[in-house]
Amino acid sequence: MAGKLRNGWPETSGALIKDDLGAWMLNRVLWVTDSGFNSATNRAYLQRGGEHYIVCEKLRSASAAAKKALARPGRYHTVEGNLSVKEVRVGDGARAQRFVVCVNPEAKARDEIVRGNLLAYLERRIAGSDEWSKQRRDELVGELRQTPGVARFCRRTKDHKLRVDKAAIDKDAHFDGKWLIRTSDDTLTPTDLAKAYKQLYQVERGWRDLKGSLSLRPVFHHREDRIRSHIQLCWLALLLVRVVENATGDTWRNVRNELDRMHLVTLETKQGRIAKRSATTKGQSEILAALEMREPAQILDYELPTPAE
Structure with a gap:
C-alpha cells in the first residue's frame, strides 16, 4: 500500500481506498472527506457503483460552482445548537450540484479575533517601512509570507510602499465562521449533511488527541501484546476524555488543569x-x-x- 501511495497522493488515494474497501465487501459507503481529497476525478470515482460523497470545499480558492453557491442568497436554518445551514443548488437538470453552506457563530467570532491579531502583527511589521529601500521592503514581504495568513492582507502601492489591504480584509470577513460542503446524495437533509461532516471533524480530532496529549506514538514496546495493550489503553483514555468533555461542557485541557491544582x-x-x-x-x-x-x-x-x- 505504501508503494501505491507514493505517486499521486492524495489524488490517487480515493481510488486506492475504494478498491481496498471493495475487497472487504464494503461497497455501499457514503464517503465523507475534507478539501484535500476534493477533485473532479476523486468525486467521479467515489460515485462508481451508485455510491455518494460529502466533501468540503475550499473557500478562498473555491471552484466556480462553489463561488456561485457562496454568493447565492437564501435563508439559514438552525439545525442544532449554534450551527446554521443553507442549501444551494448550482446548475440545472442532471448536472445540478448540491451544496450546503454552514455557519457557526462561535467560529465566526474566533476567526475575527485571529484576523485582528494577524492585522496587528502586520501593522507592527510595516510601521516605518516607507523610509526603507525597495530591497528592504521586498525582504520584509518575503518574511511575511512565512507567517500563514499574513501576506494576503498586505498590498503594495504604485511606488512600492506597503499598506494594509482593506479590500482583502472585507473579502476575508465574508468567510468568517463558514464552511461549504458539496454532496451527490439527494436523500439526506441539510441537517444530516452538516452532522455527517462534523463527525469527520470529531474523528480527526480524536486522532490528534491520541497522537498528541495521549501519546499514542511513538510506542516504546517491541512485543506485540504490549503494543496492543498500549493502543487499547490510549483508546480507553480517549473515551474517558470524551466522557469528561461531554459531561462538563469544557475541554479536557481546562478540566485537567483545574483538577491538577488539587494536591x-x-x-x-x-x-x-x-x-x-x-x-x-x-x-x-x-x-x-x-x-x-x-x-x-x-x-x-x-x-x-x-x-x-
Missing part, C-alpha cells in the same frame, strides 16, 4: 504524620458535580508518632 501534602506534627489534600476549589467542585463524583477524602492517611527510644 496531596504530608504534614509532620507532634500528633503524627498526616496525608491531607488541599481544599476543593469552586471549579473542582463544579467538575466533580458534573461527573457525579464525590470529593476525595480530606485525610487520606494518618500515622501515629513513633515513640522515642
Whole structure:
C-alpha cells in the first residue's frame, strides 16, 4: 500500500481506498472527506457503483460552482445548537450540484479575533517601512509570507510602499465562521449533511488527541501484546476524555488543569504524620458535580508518632 501511495497522493488515494474497501465487501459507503481529497476525478470515482460523497470545499480558492453557491442568497436554518445551514443548488437538470453552506457563530467570532491579531502583527511589521529601500521592503514581504495568513492582507502601492489591504480584509470577513460542503446524495437533509461532516471533524480530532496529549506514538514496546495493550489503553483514555468533555461542557485541557491544582501534602506534627489534600476549589467542585463524583477524602492517611527510644 505504501508503494501505491507514493505517486499521486492524495489524488490517487480515493481510488486506492475504494478498491481496498471493495475487497472487504464494503461497497455501499457514503464517503465523507475534507478539501484535500476534493477533485473532479476523486468525486467521479467515489460515485462508481451508485455510491455518494460529502466533501468540503475550499473557500478562498473555491471552484466556480462553489463561488456561485457562496454568493447565492437564501435563508439559514438552525439545525442544532449554534450551527446554521443553507442549501444551494448550482446548475440545472442532471448536472445540478448540491451544496450546503454552514455557519457557526462561535467560529465566526474566533476567526475575527485571529484576523485582528494577524492585522496587528502586520501593522507592527510595516510601521516605518516607507523610509526603507525597495530591497528592504521586498525582504520584509518575503518574511511575511512565512507567517500563514499574513501576506494576503498586505498590498503594495504604485511606488512600492506597503499598506494594509482593506479590500482583502472585507473579502476575508465574508468567510468568517463558514464552511461549504458539496454532496451527490439527494436523500439526506441539510441537517444530516452538516452532522455527517462534523463527525469527520470529531474523528480527526480524536486522532490528534491520541497522537498528541495521549501519546499514542511513538510506542516504546517491541512485543506485540504490549503494543496492543498500549493502543487499547490510549483508546480507553480517549473515551474517558470524551466522557469528561461531554459531561462538563469544557475541554479536557481546562478540566485537567483545574483538577491538577488539587494536591496531596504530608504534614509532620507532634500528633503524627498526616496525608491531607488541599481544599476543593469552586471549579473542582463544579467538575466533580458534573461527573457525579464525590470529593476525595480530606485525610487520606494518618500515622501515629513513633515513640522515642
